[in-house]
Amino acid sequence: MAEEHKVAPPAARTPRPPDDEGGFPFRVVLLGLLGLYVLLFIILNSGSVSVSFVFFSSKISLVVGLVLAIALGFAGGYLTRELRERRRKRPQSS
Secondary structure (H helix, E strand, C coil), X not given: CCCXXXXXXXXXXXXXXXXCCCCCCHHHHHHHHXXXXXXXXXXXXXCEEEEECCCCEEEEEHHHHHXXXXXXXXXHHHHHHHHHHHHHHCCCCC
C-alpha cells in the first residue's frame, strides 16, 4: 500500500476590517476644523492694506499680503538650503 501524504491546508486568513469601520471619523473632523480655520482667517483678514514693494506701492488685501509673505519666506528658505548643499558638495581645494 502506498502511503498517503496529507498536506496541511493553508493558514486561514481572517479578512482585515476597514480602518474606518464603526469608529469616530477623526480625519473628517480635523479636515473640517482646518477648513473652518482657513475660512475664518480669510474673513477676519479681508481688509485692505498699503504695501510698499521697494520700487512701487500697492493696496492689496491683507490675506494676499500674508500669503505672499509666507510664500516668499518658504522660497527664501528653500534657496538658502540649496545653496548650502551645493557649497558642501563642492570639492575643497588645498
